[in-house]
Amino acid sequence: MLVSFKDYSFTYADAKTALTNINLNIKAGSFTVMFGRSGSGKTTLLRQLKSVLLPSGTATGSLLWHDQPLAKLDNRQQASAIGYVNQQADAQFVTDKVWHELAFGLESLGEKPNVIHSRIAEMATFFGLTELMSRDVTTLSGGQKQLVSLASVMVMRPELLLLDEPTAQLDPLAKQSFIQALVRLHNELGTTILLAEHELEDVTSFADQLVMMRSGAIVADGAPQQVSADLFAQHAPLFAALPTATRLYCNSVTSVQAATIPLTVGAGRAWLQGFVRNPEPFATPAPEPDAQPWLIAKHVSFRYSQDAPDTLKDINLQVSRGQWYGIVGSNGAGKTTLLNLLGRILRPSSGKITLASQPLDRYRSADLYQEFLAVMPQDPTTLFASATVQAELMTTAKRVQPAMGAEAAVSGVIDLCHLRPLLAHHPFDLSGGERQLLALAKIILLRPKVLLLDEPTKGLDAFTKAAVGSILAQLHSTGVTIVMVTHDLDFVAQYADHIALLFDGEIAASAPTHEFFAANSFYTTTANRIARDYWPNAITLEEVEACLQKTNS
Amino acid sequence: MKTVHGHRDPFGEAHPLIQAAYFIIILGLTAFCLHPLALVAALIGAAIYGAILRGWRHVAKLLLTFILPGMVVFTLINMCFNHYGQTLLVTLNSGNSITLEAIVYGLVLAGVLACGLCWFVAINQLMTRDKIVYLCGRMLPAIGLLMSLTFRFVPLLGRQFRAVKNAQTGTGNAVGQVNWRQKFHVAANIFSIMTTWALETAVTTADSMRSRGYGTGHRTAYARFHFRTSDRILAAVLIVLTGLVLISWRMHGLFAQYNPQIIIGRNLWTLIGTLAVLGLALLPSIMYVWSRLHQVPDNAKAELPPYFARN
Numbered sequence: 063m064l065v066s067f068k069d070y071s072f073t074y075a076d077a078k079t080a081l082t083n084i085n086l087n088i089k090a091g092s093f094t095v096m097f098g099r100s101g102s103g104k105t106t107l108l109r110q111l112k113s114v115l116l117p118s119g120t121a122t123g124s125l126l127w128h129d130q131p132l133a134k135l136d137n138r139q140q141a142s143a144i145g146y147v148n149q150q151a152d153a154q155f156v157t158d159k160v161w162h163e164l165a166f167g168l169e170s171l172g173e174k175p176n177v178i179h180s181r182i183a184e185m186a187t188f189f190g191l192t193e194l195m196s197r198d199v200t201t202l203s204g205g206q207k208q209l210v211s212l213a214s215v216m217v218m219r220p221e222l223l224l225l226d227e228p229t230a231q232l233d234p235l236a237k238q239s240f241i242q243a244l245v246r247l248h249n250e251l252g253t254t255i256l257l258a259e260h261e262l263e264d265v266t267s268f269a270d271q272l273v274m275m276r277s278g279a280i281v282a283d284g285a286p287q288q289v290s291a292d293l294f295a296q297h298a299p300l301f302a303a304l305p306t307a308t309r310l311y312c313n314s315v316t317s318v319q320a321a322t323i324p325l326t327v328g329a330g331r332a333w334l335q336g337f338v339r340n341p342e343p344f345a346t347p348a349p350e351p352d353a354q355p356w357l358i359a360k361h362v363s364f365r366y367s368q369d370a371p372d373t374l375k376d377i378n379l380q381v382s383r384g385q386w387y388g389i390v391g392s393n394g395a396g397k398t399t400l401l402n403l404l405g406r407i408l409r410p411s412s413g414k415i416t417l418a419s420q421p422l423d424r425y426r427s428a429d430l431y432q433e434f435l436a437v438m439p440q441d442p443t444t445l446f447a448s449a450t451v452q453a454e455l456m457t458t459a460k461r462v463q464p465a466m467g468a469e470a471a472v473s474g475v476i477d478l479c480h481l482r483p484l485l486a487h488h489p490f491d492l493s494g495g496e497r498q499l500l501a502l503a504k505i506i507l508l509r510p511k512v513l514l515l516d517e518p519t520k521g522l523d524a525f526t527k528a529a530v531g532s533i534l535a536q537l538h539s540t541g542v543t544i545v546m547v548t549h550d551l552d553f554v555a556q557y558a559d560h561i562a563l564l565f566d567g568e569i570a571a572s573a574p575t576h577e578f579f580a581a582n583s584f585y586t587t588t589a590n591r592i593a594r595d596y597w598p599n600a601i602t603l604e605e606v607e608a609c610l611q612k613t614n615s
Numbered sequence: 616m617k618t619v620h621g622h623r624d625p626f627g628e629a630h631p632l633i634q635a636a637y638f639i640i641i642l643g644l645t646a647f648c649l650h651p652l653a654l655v656a657a658l659i660g661a662a663i664y665g666a667i668l669r670g671w672r673h674v675a676k677l678l679l680t681f682i683l684p685g686m687v688v689f690t691l692i693n694m695c696f697n698h699y700g701q702t703l704l705v706t707l708n709s710g711n712s713i714t715l716e717a718i719v720y721g722l723v724l725a726g727v728l729a730c731g732l733c734w735f736v737a738i739n740q741l742m743t744r745d746k747i748v749y750l751c752g753r754m755l756p757a758i759g760l761l762m763s764l765t766f767r768f769v770p771l772l773g774r775q776f777r778a779v780k781n782a783q784t785g786t787g788n789a790v791g792q793v794n795w796r797q798k799f800h801v802a803a804n805i806f807s808i809m810t811t812w813a814l815e816t817a818v819t820t821a822d823s824m825r826s827r828g829y830g831t832g833h834r835t836a837y838a839r840f841h842f843r844t845s846d847r848i849l850a851a852v853l854i855v856l857t858g859l860v861l862i863s864w865r866m867h868g869l870f871a872q873y874n875p876q877i878i879i880g881r882n883l884w885t886l887i888g889t890l891a892v893l894g895l896a897l898l899p900s901i902m903y904v905w906s907r908l909h910q911v912p913d914n915a916k917a918e919l920p921p922y923f924a925r926n
Contacts, residue, residue: 114825141828153819156827157760158767159745165837167827178837196839200770215827407784431787443812444775444782447804461788490811508786 063129064090064222064254065111070123072106080106080119081278088256088271090221093248095265095286096258097303098275099525100493104258107275108224111256112146113137142171145215148226149521151207152200160202160210161195167218185217189243203393205236209243216247223247225257230494230521233393233549241265260523263305263588267325274300291320303524306330306552306588306603314610330592337614341596344609349574350559356383356543357404357512362413364399373399375567377413381560386534386544388558388575390551390585395564397547398440398516404545405437405514406430417512432462436510440517442501446489451481451500454489458507471507478533479503495526502533513537515546519553531557555579555587555601576601618903619670625906626899627668630846631746632753633853638738640857641895645730648860650869650880652889654726660896661733667903668740674733682732686725693721699874720873737899749838756836764820772813779808856895863888 065088072081081103088094096104109115110125114137125132127143135143148154157163164185168178186192189209194202202210208228215223225244229237245268247253259265266272272289274282281298282289293301294312301309307330312318314337324330358381364374374396381387391397402408404415406422415422417435425434439445448454455475459468476482479499484492489500498518505513518534519527527550535557538544548554554561555575562572563585571578579586580599589603593610600606618624626634645657665674700716707713744766752759783789783805790801824830863869868884894901 112826115822136831137825138828138831141826141831146826148819150816150819152771153816154823155767156820156824156829157763158748159763161839162763162837166824166829169835169837170824170828170831172833172835175835175837178835182837198770199767200774218827402781402785405785407781427787427792431785431792436787437782437785439778439782439785441778441782443815444779444808445786446811447807490815505786514785 063087063126064092065132065256066124066126066129067110068124068126070110070121070125072110072119072121074117074119079278081110084123084280086273086280086283088222088254090254091248091252092270093245093255093268094257094271094273095262095269096256096273096275097260097262098300099523100260100495102275103278104275105226106278108146108226108256108258111144111222111224113140115146138171141167142218143220144222144224145218145220146224146226147208147211147215147228149228149230151204151211151231154211155199155207158198158200160191160197160199163199163210163214164191164195164217167214171218181217181219185213188216188246189213203236204232205239208232208236208240212240212243212247216253220253222254222256225255225259227258227260227494227521229259229261235392237261238264241268244268260303262303266305266308267329274298276300285320286325287320287323290323290325291318294318299525302528307333307592310589310592310603310606310610313607314614327588327591331595334593334596338596338610339614341609341613344597344600344605346576346580346599349576353382353384355380356385357381357415357417357545359404359415360413362403362410362415364396364403364408364411372411373567374403374410377569379562379569379572381543381545384538384541384543385560386538386558387546388554388561389545389547389564390549390554390561391564396567397564400564401437401514401516401545401547405435407437431508433509433511435512435514436505436508437514438501438505438516438518440520442497443490445501445504446497449488450485451487451489451492452485454500455481455503455507458504462508475503475506478506478536480529495522498522498526498530499533502530506533506537510542512543512545515544515548517548517550518546519548519550527553551579551585551587552589552602555590556604618667619673622903623906624668624899625845625902626664627741629849630840630842631742631749632842633846633849634741634746635750636850637853637898638734638742640853641734642731644860644892644895645727645734648864648869648892649723649727649871649873650885650888651723651726651871652885653860653869653892654723654730656889656893657896658726658730658733660893660898660900661730661737663897663900664903665733665736667900668737674736677733677736678729682729686722686729689725689728690718690721693724694718697721701876716873716875716877719877723871723873746840749840752836752838756834759836768816771816772809775812776805776809779805779812852898853895856891856898859891860888860895863891 067084067086070081070084071079073079084107096107098104109117111132127135155163156166161182164182165178168181186195191210191213194206194210199207199210229240232240241264244255244257248255257265266286269286272284272286273280274289274293282292290304290308290312293304305325307324307327310330311324311333322333324333359377359379362374362377363372365372377400389397389400399408403410409423446454448457455472456468459472463471476485479502481499481503484496489497492500518530522530531553534544546554546558558575561575561578563570573581576599579590579601583594587601589606590601593600593606597606597609600609641657645654662674662678694713694717697717698711698714700714702715703712704715705713748759748762748766751762780789784792788801788804790798793801860869863884866884867880868882868888870878870880872878
């Protein structure tokens with residue numbers, strides 16, 4: 063065994079238990095995926111294997127590395143034998159150039175310059191980073207940054223690679239290529255991988271071992287298909303984190319056979335072929351009749367400086383009052399820029415935006431941003447200025463309403479956003495999902511009638527994502543107009559009424575949700591890709607499940 | 616490093632140590648050797664190399680709009696406030712006198728400044744961030760790492776500041792959106808957000824450094840620059856030329872005195888010294904011309920039959 067935890071527990075210095083009774087074995091050369099809600103102890107468990115990152119506290123039980131206590135390995139040996147990559151690509155860079163970043167670890171270990179040179183060359187070739195070597199790290203895309211982080215750890219030739227939600231901040235394409243890089247490391251170099259992740263859609267099929275954590279304990283551990291079957295049998299809430307094909311299979315068949323559980327879209331399609339007998343067509347729910355157009359952009363173009371190329375070219379869009387409008391598209395298509403224009407954070411270079419039949423420019427800031435329009439930024443921490451969650455919400459509430467109403471409003475929003483247990487925490491101490499909920503709570507306190515959201519589900523676990531979805535749905539049902547920029551097709555398919563695809567600064571397609579996805583064959587939801595041969599217009603998992611039930615009953 | 620026309624600049628590809636040594640020698644020379652011929656030689660070298668790197672328009676604009684007027688002003692000021700020297704030209708009503716020595720010395724000092732400014736056209740172009748980090752790192756590895764950390768952090772800070780400002784604008788809480796009584800509070804808010812973010816980032820960076828073995832013992836410094844044969848030749852040329860300059864200086868060939876009497880060295884060594892300074896100042900330009908004259912055949916171009924030719 064490369065690593066084995068035996069009856070291992072860990073308690074923080076403030077007597078809070080972080081890990082209880084962990085028993086976990088990791089074979090050399092295995093690919094282990096660990097999942098669980100944010101705050102379930104994944105990060106703490108990973109850090110047990112990296113002594114320099116260990117928070118202060120006491121541990122009981124044993125932790126073995128090659129059947130010897132891990133403590134026997136000094137920090138210098140640990141630095142090279144065990145690599146660690148987390149999700150904050152920018153913050154984990156030390157130097158300003160890509161080549162220096164790759165060299166940093168080897169420099170710290172005192173390797174000779176010619177050794178460093180050959181190791182860097184080898185790693186850059188393996189990852190295809192040769193072109194990037196003399197670039198500044200700040201000029202890289204998110205996906206490139208994470209690949210450089212990975213390479214800068216791999217140059218030290220670690221036996222074990224620890225990854226803490228490495229793809230949480232990446233767009234779907236960059237996520238895929240990062241996972242492909244991991245799979246290559248695993249297959250071609252035999253590196254042992256321990257990956258903490260909450261988005262299981264893309265990684266499960268590569269894993270040898272799937273581990274689920276809940277409040278500091280391991281509750282499931284085994285082959286992915288076996289764990290899936292167990293979670294389904296237990297009705298565990300985190301069943302929702304499993305791949306779409308897996309969920310579709312388990313929810314649809316009468317008796318679940320672990321060995322036949324599909325983990326990928328391909329496997330799901332193969333299973334469906336034998337399963338569906340005579341499909342009845344799916345009746346698309348009629349799109350809601352368009353109400354009065356409310357937020358209108360006409361011939362809007364934008365560039366960041368006089369001589370820069372246009373970021374957005376001749377955009378025309380209409381959002382009706384009370385509509386949930388989704389804007390999708392790849393990285394760099396101009397989604398965030400468009401949202402900032404609609405929220406008047408930026409002003410168009412040409413063209414006109416009107417809100418409630420008045421030009422957006424005409425509003426006074428005090429009128430526009432008080433109980434009318436609000437923009438939720440991609441990074442929730444850019445909103446947090448107070449020392450506790452409670453204070454954060456109170457300051458916001460007091461800005462909008464008189465003191466009497468503020469208390470009640472805050473109390474209401476705390477319950478809506480599940481923040482009750484966190485009131486005394488510092489906003490920066492919250493997990494990613496909790497930060498998102500707090501940001502959402504702050505925005506709701508501003509009582510907007512038009513809510514603009516930038517990637518509201520980025521990096522969230524399945525549970526928090528569902529919570530955000532239901533909070534937004536509640537707001538929407540009270541008549542709030544929502545414009546949402548996102549990469550998450552499954553989320554947008556489930557909630558939005560209308561979707562626009564932004565491509566290269568232009569709106570390439572715009573249609574009611576069902577129509578939009580039924581017309582695409584690659585750029586569509588996972589459930590649709592599995593079942594599109596039978597029900598091309600069923601786009602969410604629920605719709606496909608309903609179709610299956612009707613057909614096979 | 617490329618020239619203004621996109622050609623190779625062989626001196627710009629030399630080892631940073633050579634480049635740094637070269638600029639130190641040439642700036643030191645112009646600052647301490649006040650012989651007019653040496654200054655003129657250095658100025659010519661600076662102007663030509665500057666024109667190769669940035670285009671002659673840039674250099675001409677700099678010379679005509681900034682350096683020449685500056686020289687005139689400098690000379691006039693020196694003339695008005697210094698009254699040393701033997702050769703009286705005019706005696707003013709105040710009793711002060713204008714002397715030839717003060718005018719000439721002012722002109723020479725202005726020439727020194729002009730020369731330095733002109734060389735900085737090339738220095739700015741050549742001494743890029745990574746070379747400075749490397750040179751500092753060679754002297755003190757910790758300083759090199761610190762500079763690298765800083766150079767990474769500054770653009771990050773700027774980007775985060777923009778993000779915070781946008782986020783505050785989008786929720787109606789930015790400085791430009793509130794009344795004057797709240798402005799201070801709002802600005803303090805942004806400052807607080809930035810500080811917390813910077814601390815958070817610093818902790819993550821420190822974690823990343825320690826998890827990659829920083830501080831566990833002896834550390835080496837890796838650099839992408841290699842000392843090649845051409846760098847050795849260049850170093851030898853530098854040493855020889857600098858040696859010649861120093862010898863001729865020692866032999867009073869480059870001697871210059873402006874107070875109380877103008878004495879300018881004039882002997883055989885003046886000729887040798889001036890030629891050496893000229894050689895030194897023109898070295899990068901000569902290397903450039905040499906590389907233009909000895910072009911390698913363009914192997915990248917495919918030789919297609921004539922019927923494939925465009926037009």
